[in-house]
Amino acid sequence: MGLLGHKLSKLQMTWLSLAFCHLLIVCFGGFGIPISSFLPPPFDGIISGYSSYSGASAGYGFFSPDIADQIVARVEMRRGDSILCAKLFENNRDEAETRLSGLVMLLSDIDRDDVATKLIAARCFGVVDDLQTVKVSLEYVIVPSLAEYRNGSVEHYRPFYEAEFVRRASQ
């Protein structure tokens, strides 16, 4: 079989065609263009499924276009007369916390801070025994600009969502 003057076997032609299609999906995915939305059924489903399996439609906009404010969660857990306090996501030192922090950011982006606080509170109730209440406060970490920092400003926290959860008395 000839292509642009080269003799290619059917196998080579097949692989070249598949590789080209794959690269096309990678390009569309990389630049955030949903290729499957331009295709009629059943091709949209096929391409969408293939993209999910191969990772070809992954986006690569890491830390862009701008760096959003980091979110931390301040948690107050009441057990009897004592109050346990913790601040989550401030220093993500392990993979799990990095992932959870990303999840909270994602939920906040879609205005579902209520779900984020519920997840954190449920986790606290699950991990610490005999808790009566869990108060979760989501806060932005405000990083001063370079000029502000030179003029003496430092990082500070700005609460934007707070919720308190109470364990129901067992029946």
Place this chain on the structure above:
Amino acid sequence: MIPLARIGALSRNLLGALFSAPESGRSLALLRIGIGIALLAKLCLEFRSILTLYGELGLIQWEVAAITAHDHLPDLRLLASIFSRFGINANTSVYIVFAIYAFSLICLILGFLTRLSAAVAWICLLAACATAMASAYGVDAFGIIGLFYCVVMPVSSCWALTPQRIGTAPWATSLSIRFVQLHLCVVYLASGYFKMRGSQWWTGEAMWRVLRMPEFRQYDLGWLSNVPLVFVGMSWFTLLIETGYPLMIWHRTIGRAWFICIIMMHAGIAIFMGLWVFSAAMIVLNVSAFYLYHFGSLRLNRDPLPFGRLLKWSPGRNRRD
């Protein structure tokens, strides 16, 4: 020569380079081993929190995850339902899936039944990501891409316990490496393009913010605020290195410098932001795609530009490693 004829000649040479420019199977072996090690390291780091992240009653319960999961992907709930037929509960199923995943990654690194190992690891990672889709990030995406390439590409023609015999023709190796290279070019071009759309990357504030945020801060670099040009320089360096990558990485001399710069950038991300696994995965991809291209001894020509090489391409220069 009329432009059409020139375009035709360039296309022919490009096609020839895709199939016949000799490439070493060692590049793909590096991809296989590197991706395997990076994913195994990530699994070790996550091991303590597996049930929190992926368990039936983890941060996002399976019932909820199933609503947002992609229809096409297998998830842990599906695998657990298979195990439940043997009387195994959901949490134990999660541990079994991750044990299989770890074992298949080790087999992949050693090159033992490579395609099968890669396929098993790939399915396990897909299931884990589908279950924890909302908290998945860059490493997971590159893990899926890397394992998919390990399934379809001849990644075990060397440095393997059971070397692959089928599908290791030189053209298959060349085409595979070329596509890993082109994929990386798309990654960096897209990443650079999206950064360029933000104002913070032009003023240096992006780099300052990243290094000051408690989430990523490893060292206190506040004293550098008196030299804002450092942050402007670092931001512009990132923009330049990423957007220029698809063009410059192919050049023989400049490409070497670009390769070193991109490795340094990822090393910097690891050291100053603490994103070790992500950086390791990106370094692995870069090394497997371009290390031998620039520093290996198997290159046959010394043309300064790839397009110069394409123009001089002739059939029959192909050879096995």
